[in-house]
Amino acid sequence: MTIDVPSLVMAAGGEVVGKIRLQKIIYLLDQLGLNSGFSYEYFHYGPYSEDLAETVEDDVVFGNLSASQRRRVSDGVPYVAYSATKSGDGDTLETHIPIGRVRAAIDEMQRHSATILELAATIHWLVAMEGVSDWRAELVRRKGAKTRDGRDRKAFELLRSLGLPPAVGSGLA
Amino acid sequence: MIRDDSGDISRILASSGVAAGDVADLVAAETPTDMYHAIVSSSFDADRLDYLLRDRYMTGTGAGAIDLDWLMDNVRVEAIDFAPADADGADPVYEHSFCLEHKARDAAEDFLLARYRLFTNVYLHKTTRGIEQMVSAFFRIIAREIQAGGRIAGLSDDHPLVHFFSPGGDVIANYRVLDDTIAWGALHTVATNGSGSAKTIAGRILNRERPICLDVQNTFPEDVEGQRRLKHALDTKFKSELGASVFRDVAELSIYGEIGADDGRAQKRLMIRMPDQRLKEITDFKDATVAGSDRKRAFERYYFLSEADFRIAQSVADSVRGRRK
Numbered sequence: 427m428t429i430d431v432p433s434l435v436m437a438a439g440g441e442v443v444g445k446i447r448l449q450k451i452i453y454l455l456d457q458l459g460l461n462s463g464f465s466y467e468y469f470h471y472g473p474y475s476e477d478l479a480e481t482v483e484d485d486v487v488f489g490n491l492s493a494s495q496r497r498r499v500s501d502g503v504p505y506v507a508y509s510a511t512k513s514g515d516g517d518t519l520e521t522h523i524p525i526g527r528v529r530a531a532i533d534e535m536q537r538h539s540a541t542i543l544e545l546a547a548t549i550h551w552l553v554a555m556e557g558v559s560d561w562r563a564e565l566v567r568r569k570g571a572k573t574r575d576g577r578d579r580k581a582f583e584l585l586r587s588l589g590l591p592p593a594v595g596s597g598l599a
Numbered sequence: 600m601i602r603d604d605s606g607d608i609s610r611i612l613a614s615s616g617v618a619a620g621d622v623a624d625l626v627a628a629e630t631p632t633d634m635y636h637a638i639v640s641s642s643f644d645a646d647r648l649d650y651l652l653r654d655r656y657m658t659g660t661g662a663g664a665i666d667l668d669w670l671m672d673n674v675r676v677e678a679i680d681f682a683p684a685d686a687d688g689a690d691p692v693y694e695h696s697f698c699l700e701h702k703a704r705d706a707a708e709d710f711l712l713a714r715y716r717l718f719t720n721v722y723l724h725k726t727t728r729g730i731e732q733m734v735s736a737f738f739r740i741i742a743r744e745i746q747a748g749g750r751i752a753g754l755s756d757d758h759p760l761v762h763f764f765s766p767g768g769d770v771i772a773n774y775r776v777l778d779d780t781i782a783w784g785a786l787h788t789v790a791t792n793g794s795g796s797a798k799t800i801a802g803r804i805l806n807r808e809r810p811i812c813l814d815v816q817n818t819f820p821e822d823v824e825g826q827r828r829l830k831h832a833l834d835t836k837f838k839s840e841l842g843a844s845v846f847r848d849v850a851e852l853s854i855y856g857e858i859g860a861d862d863g864r865a866q867k868r869l870m871i872r873m874p875d876q877r878l879k880e881i882t883d884f885k886d887a888t889v890a891g892s893d894r895k896r897a898f899e900r901y902y903f904l905s906e907a908d909f910r911i912a913q914s915v916a917d918s919v920r921g922r923r924k
Contacts, residue, residue, distance in 0.1 A: 446683040470629050471683070487823060498684045500691070502883025503868060505684035539690035540683040567624055570632035571681065571694045 428463035430516030431482055432490045437519060438532045441509040443540075445479070446471050448508060450543035451535050452478060457550060457590050458531055461522040468555070472548035481516070482508070490514035534587055538580065541572050545581035546588075553592040561592060601626065603771050630681055630692070631866055637696040642869040643674055651713055660720050663713035666706045673703035677878060679870055698870040698878060707869055707881055708889050711854050718852050723898045725812045732846040732902050733800050733810060737786070739842070740797045753785075753792035760785050796843055799904065810846065810902035811909040818916050826899070828919045833901055836915055837908065846902040851895045854882065 434452065435442050442448045453473045456462050464475040485491040491514070494507045519528050535543060549565060552558040566573050586593035601608050601623040609619035625632070625639055638645050648667065655663050674697050682692040699707045721727065738760075741751050745764040754761055759781050763773040790801035803810070813833075819825030830847075837845040855867050869881045882889055903909040 444683055444685055447685070487827075497880070497883055498680075501680060501870065501878045502880040503680070503684040504880070504882065540685045541690050541692060544683065567627065568629050570628050570630040570636075572630045572692050574692075577690075 432510035432514040435510040443507045447540045450547040459523045546584045631694040643697040662716035673700040752794045753789040815899040844904045850898045
């Protein structure tokens with residue numbers, strides 16, 4: 427059984443904008459102990475769970491999640507926003523971690539752009555899953571322009587505020 | 600492969616004065632780092648321009664013609680926002696890449712439709728995918744057996760495939776020798792001297808004996824709930840055969856091509872430069888004939904090696920259909 431994604435969207439204030447944002451929020455929450463039941467692989471935008479993507483699609487089909495198609499104002503690039511007003515049939519969020527901790531972490535993540543979340547999740551993956559020692563160089567190699575303008579630092583600071591390695595605990599910072 | 604000092608690629612690049620590491624970094628970069636990246640991976644990259652013409656010609660499909668000359672006349676370079684689309688676009692990530700002039704919009708739509716049709720008619724064709732399922736199964740079976748310390752009847756202990764699939768054997772030096780001659784040779788040997796599923800599948804590949812296909816979308820067109828029930832029923836019925844003699848194949852397609860991972864890659868989006876120099880994503884036009892990338896078409900099939908299993912699957916579909924009436 428996996429966690430209830432509609433409940434997580436409600437904990438995020440009722441709406442999560444973008445597939446990448448939703449994926450990275452749940453990945454980082456899993457590193458905090460959420461124990462969502464989803465498994466991850468590394469893909470183009472960093473850690474990604476196919477199980478989670480399928481669960482979200484099922485939740486949309488069965489009406490537990492609403493998916494609204496929108497477009498970026500500047501250039502019309504499409505994206506999707508997920509909203510929920512009632513829980514679905516997955517596991518409750520607080521099974522392994524206090525709900526207050528989940529909400530606080532989501533609030534912190536929601537203050538950042540999807541790019542920062544992608545970078546933070548990727549930094550964590552590089553260190554914790556791939557064991558890359560020079561993660562800064564590898565991050566630049568993989569993410570290129572996204573790491574510029576201080577985004578790599580902001581992503582690292584996000585990990586620090588969440589209490590996750592390498593910003594906290596691994597000694598690799 | 601590119602970075603490997605003992606391989607041919609780095610030597611050929613070096614002879615042209617190009618550092619292999621720079622090329623490898625360019626290919627591996629997930630986000631564009633400079634203009635050159637657009638040639639490797641963009642809405643208008645060299646690979647697409649090549650395969651759209653070549654695959655159409657070589658397969659003989661009538662669909663998917665493009666006006667390459669007009670497209671090339673109208674390709675331009677602009678700073679494009681590669682950030683994931685977000686609520687307000689407040690954190691743009693600009694890098695130079697290709698776009699097309701507004702007057703080439705129709706040709707650009709044809710370009711996307713041509714790719715879409717090549718996917719539906721060729722790359723995701725049920726026969727193509729069925730053969731791919733058997734080839735994957737063949738390698739999966741022998742890899743699993745070798746990893747478990749077993750031997751593959753027909754393959755000697757010093758066969759390159761045995762080296763590669765042995766514990767610790769998945770290194771570049773072993774991978775480099777796995778060319779099509781080695782693969783076809785292994786299929787012949789296992790089909791002749793092998794045993795079990797590997798022998799059966801190798802023989803079918805060599806003799807072009809396609810697996811029998813049950814297409815979920817064709818069985819329940821426009822009926823998502825019927826499709827879901829059918830998949831659930833087939834997964835339950837063939838639980839022990841899946842991956843061995845029954846194969847489930849899943850792919851999704853949007854106007855930008857096959858969908859994988861979080862979203863379409865940002866650099867693959869086709870941007871149109873308007874007369875006032877603004878950029879606009881090609882599906883964002885009110886009168887666009889190509890739909891947004893959020894519209895996905897699923898290709899879900901079950902492939903059966905045995906006629907008897909296929910007949911059982913058909914009866915499962917009939918049963919699901921009966922319950923839906």
